[in-house]
Amino acid sequence: MTAIKESSTNQQNKQIVQACPVTYTLERIGGRWKPLILYQLMAGATRYGQLRKAIPGITEKMLIQHLRELEVDNLIVRDVKPVVPPHVEYSLSENGITLTPILQAMAEWGLARRGI
Amino acid sequence: MTAIKESSTNQQNKQIVQACPVTYTLERIGGRWKPLILYQLMAGATRYGQLRKAIPGITEKMLIQHLRELEVDNLIVRDVKPVVPPHVEYSLSENGITLTPILQAMAEWGLARRGI
DNA sequence: GATAGTACTTACCCTAAAGTATGTACCATG
DNA sequence: CATGGTACATACTTTAGGGTAAGTACTATC
Numbered sequence: 001m002t003a004i005k006e007s008s009t010n011q012q013n014k015q016i017v018q019a020c021p022v023t024y025t026l027e028r029i030g031g032r033w034k035p036l037i038l039y040q041l042m043a044g045a046t047r048y049g050q051l052r053k054a055i056p057g058i059t060e061k062m063l064i065q066h067l068r069e070l071e072v073d074n075l076i077v078r079d080v081k082p083v084v085p086p087h088v089e090y091s092l093s094e095n096g097i098t099l100t101p102i103l104q105a106m107a108e109w110g111l112a113r114r115g116i
Numbered sequence: 117m118t119a120i121k122e123s124s125t126n127q128q129n130k131q132i133v134q135a136c137p138v139t140y141t142l143e144r145i146g147g148r149w150k151p152l153i154l155y156q157l158m159a160g161a162t163r164y165g166q167l168r169k170a171i172p173g174i175t176e177k178m179l180i181q182h183l184r185e186l187e188v189d190n191l192i193v194r195d196v197k198p199v200v201p202p203h204v205e206y207s208l209s210e211n212g213i214t215l216t217p218i219l220q221a222m223a224e225w226g227l228a229r230r231g232i
Numbered sequence: 233g234a235t236a237g238t239a240c241t242t243a244c245c246c247t248a249a250a251g252t253a254t255g256t257a258c259c260a261t262g
Numbered sequence: 263c264a265t266g267g268t269a270c271a272t273a274c275t276t277t278a279g280g281g282t283a284a285g286t287a288c289t290a291t292c
Contacts, residue, residue: 008246008247008281009280009281009282010246010247010248010280010281012173013148013173013280013281014148016172016173017148017149017152017173020151020152020155020223020226021222021223021224021225021226021227021230022151022155022219022222022223022226023148023151023152023226024226024229024230025222025223025225025226025229026142026145026146026151026222028229029142030142030146031249031250032129032130032133032139032249032250033133035136035138035139035142036133036136036139039136039138047268047269048268048269048270049267049268049269052269056132057125057128057129057132057133058129059250059251059252060269060270060271061250061251061252061270061271061272062249062250062251063270064269064270064271065249065250080269084257084258084259084260084267084268085258085259085260085266085267085268085269086257086258086267086268086269086270087268087269088268088269088270095229098225099225101221102218102221102222102225103138105217105218105221106137106138106141106142106218107136107137107138107141108137109137109141109214109215109218110136110137110138110139110140110141111137113140113141113144113211114137114140124251124276124277125250125251125252126250126251126276126277126278129250129251147279147280148279148280149280163238163239164238164239164240165237165238165239168239175280175281175282176239176240176241177240177241177242177280177281177282178279178280178281179240180239180240180241181280196239200238200287200288200289200290201236201237201238201239201288201289201290202237202238202239202240202287202288203238203239204238204239204240233292234291234292235290235291235292236289236290236291236292237288237289237290238287238288238289239286239287239288240285240286240287241284241285241286241287242283242284242285242286243282243283243284243285244281244282244283244284245280245281245282245283246279246280246281246282247278247279247280247281248277248278248279248280249276249277249278249279250275250276250277250278251274251275251276251277252273252274252275252276253272253273253274253275254271254272254273254274255270255271255272255273256269256270256271256272257268257269257270257271258267258268258269259266259267259268260265260266260267261264261265261266262263262264262265262266
């Protein structure tokens with residue numbers, strides 16, 4: 001139960017800025033680790049532990065937090081196998097798959113501009 | 117003269133994450149107001165004051181800060197006419213123009229997913 | 233000499249995002 | 263009954279991005 005905050009200018013501006021559809025999109029795929037997570041999942045369904053190993057530097061808190069956000073935004077699917085020890089697989093949703101051309105375009109653009 | 121900071125994990129992770137070309141791209145076009153600024157400039161060269169009026173909510177500090185970053189990243193060009201009162205025009209650089217298909221793709225994606 | 237108009241600049245504050253550290257649940261195995 | 267393995271959860275701290283408010287430079291015009 002998060003309290004309703006007084007609308008600070010910061011909050012107001014968040015709303016204003018969301019009128020821009022590009023901003024809307026950036027808010028779904030932004031965040032420090034989301035591109036890396038999405039990249040991993042573009043290669044196919046992946047377990048939680050695999051993601052953690054595949055993305056050096058990410059903490060468990062950040063990993064799970066971003067996974068939850070991506071799930072809420074309907075970009076990925078979380079599949080829990082009812083076994084023990086737990087086995088949880090993440091994969092791109094149909095909606096998430098529609099991001100791949102955009103991510104690829106951004107990857108190409110980035111590769112072409114930076115030094116290495 | 118900004119002091120050289122001890123490499124906090126936060127800093128380290130920034131480096132790590134930049135290995136991802138998508139992250140590199142997002143860092144150029146991210147920031148709350150950059151998409152809106154770029155959108156305005158996609159319509160053609162625009163003066164500082166026009167930008168400020170065209171983007172409701174933005175403060176002068178944020179506008180100039182983002183303009184400077186975009187200029188440093190060679191995405192926009194700053195053209196100062198030597199008159200008084202000052203007359204400064206901003207426009208997309210050739211490099212900046214290469215972003216338009218990506219921004220358009222993101223705009224379409226965003227428009228298709230959100231409510232209104 | 234006060235005001236206006238454009239394009240900034242700078243010192244300070246506040247908050248949201250990211251990071252740290254530790255704990256939980258479940259069962260199998262030794 | 264302690265340990266290991268998987269997939270989380272949560273309280274707390276730090277940092278960087280964004281916002282506030284006020285000031286600057288230049289000249290023309292009243």
